[in-house]
Amino acid sequence: MPLSFVSPLILAALAGLPALWWLLRVVPPAPRRIVFPPIRLLGGLASNQRQTAKTPLWLVLMRLVLAALVIVGAAHPLLRARPVVAGGPLLVVVDDGWASARQWPERRALLDDWLREAERQSRPVALLTTAPPADGGPVPSPRLRSPGEAKAAAEAVVPHPWPTDHRAAVKALDAAALPPPLRVLWLADGLDDPALRDFAARLRRLGPVEMAAPPEAAAARLLTLAADDTGELRASIRRPAAALPETVTLRAADTAGRTVAEASTTLAAGRRSAELALPMPAELKARVARLGLAGEASAGAVALVDDRWRRRVVGLVDEIGAGTGASPLLDDLYYAERALAPLAEVRRGHLDELLRRDLSLIILPDQGGLAEQQHRQLEEWVRRGGVLLRLAGPKLARNPDELLPVRLLSGGRLLGGALSWTRPMAMNAMPDDKPFAGLAVPGDIRVSAQVLAEPVIDLNDRTWARLEDGTPLVTGAPRGKGTLVLVHTSIGPAWSNLGLSGLFPAMLERLIRLSRGVPPGEVGKPLAPAELLDGFGRLVPPSGIAEALPPPSPRATPPVPGPRHPPGLYGDDRMAFNLGPAIADLTAAGPLEGVSRVDLTGLERAVDLQPGFFAAALLLLMADMIAVLALAGLLRRRAAVVTLLVLLSLLADHPLAAAAAATDSTQAAVLKTRLAYVVTGDGEIDQTSRAGLAGLSRLIERRTTAVLGEPVGVDPSRDPLMVFPLLYWPVVQRAEPPDAAARERINDFMRHGGMILFDTRDGGEDGPEKLRRLTGELDIPPLAEVTDDHVLSHSFYLLRSLPGRTTGAPVYVQDGGDPSNDNVSPVVIGANDWAAAWAVDERGRPLYAVVPGGDAQREQANRFGVNLVMYALTGSYKADQVHLPAILERLKK
Incomplete structure (x- = not known):
């Protein structure tokens, strides 16, 4: 495993360790103080021999190790770091079309690693994205800027719901006139297109090119609705390469995001496409609003369904x-x-x-x-x-x-x-x-x-x-x-x-x-954008640049998806405009001449060893302090043992200590109160959970004195939970019960004041069965339905209903509360899809429609979210308000 240093020159301080050895041996330890009153008994004792006291060898060695740990830690060691080769400025190229959403977390992490390495080496960076920008303009020409400016610009890079345009990217490079030689780092989507080789050749003219791309078997999939004369809902699933067999799962969901049907098929080796039918009754098919590939969140893995496909x-x-x-x-x-x-x-x-x-x-x-x-x-x-x-x-x-x-x-x-x-x-x-x-x-x-x-x-x-x-x-x-x-x-x-x-x-x-509510005047008119897909396949409000689609006609060629016509729903009739039909050829990019390629999915993240070195140095420093006190006679043996046990307990594997050392996100949760959600593995659901808790956190900051950080996704089997006051758990269709380690963490979380909101997100239809399968072995207490006099109904707002994206399903809490935890319920269970009701985009605009109550219902859902967080943070301090009418009545008498 390669080991590198951010500041290797600091290691030169290791040469001073011999001098430190000599200094520690020469300087004697502090004199030992002995309290004994009859000093006069020693007055006649005198010695002509004098011997200089020296620091014990073991203490000298410990201090040398301490100094070495500090020096190496200051040099910032990194394990498995992939250093950017030195030699001039960097050109970082990012394919940010629809296909890049499939491994976006890995892409984002690698991009951040590149930019951090450039910042350590103080190398100027030019950033080039290859998809048309969302403002409808041409692909922007890259320019050299400081690493800090490049990192700020890279924060805004997200996948777009349309293809890349490498031909336009070549024009952007020509207009930029960047001075060679450059080191080119290319974060590619792994798909081929007619202009790809010309683009690669243009990059080679600037300098050596290294391309990070997914392997052919991991490139993006594409979903297209298929015509069917039998009345069944069918979809075509395409993949860019066919070397290995693969099982894909197709899900049909309604407007509330609930899964109404699911089917799987296996693409054998050598097959790049397959058609899959979802047989269901017509009454159920009329509710289908979208099809999606399980485990993949991109605009290409979603096919919106309108009434042309629903009988x-x-x-x-x-x-x-x-x-x-x-x-x-x-x-x-x-x-x-x-x-x-x-x-x-x-x-x-x-x-x-x-x-x-x-x-x-x-x-x-x-x-x-x-x-x-x-x-x-x-x-x-x-x-x-x-x-x-x-x-x-x-x-x-x-x-x-x-x-x-x-x-x-x-x-x-x-x-x-x-x-x-x-x-x-x-x-x-x-x-x-x-x-x-x-x-x-x-x-x-x-x-x-x-x-x-x-x-x-x-x-x-x-x-x-x-x-x-x-x-x-x-x-x-x-x-x-x-x-x-x-x-x-x-x-x-x-x-x-x-x-x-x-x-x-x-x-x-x-x-x-x-x-379906189509006004008479809509027939034959252009279709204004109603809701549009983002790069991750989520429906969002239309942007100002989006234009109306021309009225559908059998003889007209539909427009190509792009910034002015993104995939989504258009017109009051909500006509679906999908990405799939516009992609005629889905092929994996083969080897490119003069371009070195690395596997995006096989790259290991660099491990920062600096915190470990500093932690070890801190431990030795505490041990040194105890040793000095002991040698000076200022510390009794029993007190030393107690002190050592206390210090060791700080490093033991209990929830708070593990939280401080496990992950960056958990460390952030220790420093600032944050809400958390359970990562399900379904990209769409996880994105909704994050957006919902982010929207709720901002809402609480505006309406209360509480200040919350950004939400954190956790895995109960691995991540500590004790640092979070509230855990949102969306229950998915095929959720597996937690393993033994996760059950212990979850039960411990609930026993020590944590609260979990289980949301089956289905309006109460088939949620009980999913919930029983998930929580069957957890310590769920006896439950009772939330009433108007429960603390949850008036912890901040006075509420008579607790809706989310849907409404009508009952909400359950512990019957009577937990006496050991201020009578606060450790669980809240419901089915109203609250995260979708709270979810907003970066501009604060709602991401999902709320049915059937619209904005008034969304406000009630937001108020429930505020009440829930206040209940989790403050407990039952407002419980006495239940008795306030009776108290006032007694005072009148």
């Missing part, structure tokens, strides 16, 4: 079993079902049965005079956000009801036939400001009968389609959060041939989109 569920009301008799071709439901087959999952049955399902659209065929109960049930369903499509016919013409977008005239209108002076009519073009805008109307559609709307002042606003004489053919109107729609004719051959045309399925598709 909605439509209900057909069939009270009498229509369409199953001898003449199904005369039944409106027959034509509706055939038109819906490629668009949605169709559920056919009685109204009561359909209303118990999660439906987007209900189609009610010709029926007049709805029963009171049916009318009430349907109207309530519509007011909650459903879309009800009524089909006209003789029954509705004879007996119209009130559950219609317009009032109808009694009877109907016959067009054509022996008793009519008019002929069957065609349709007019669709209005531009209504839901059917842009649909082409076939010229062969004919309507021979219709129900007529009562002329009112707003009839034009409610008319979505007309006959050629201007009379309404389709009308619609909002009712509560939903919509009522009426086709004024039949879709079967009795009154029209509308159901036989290709227009009717297109109209149904628009109505299904309307059931």
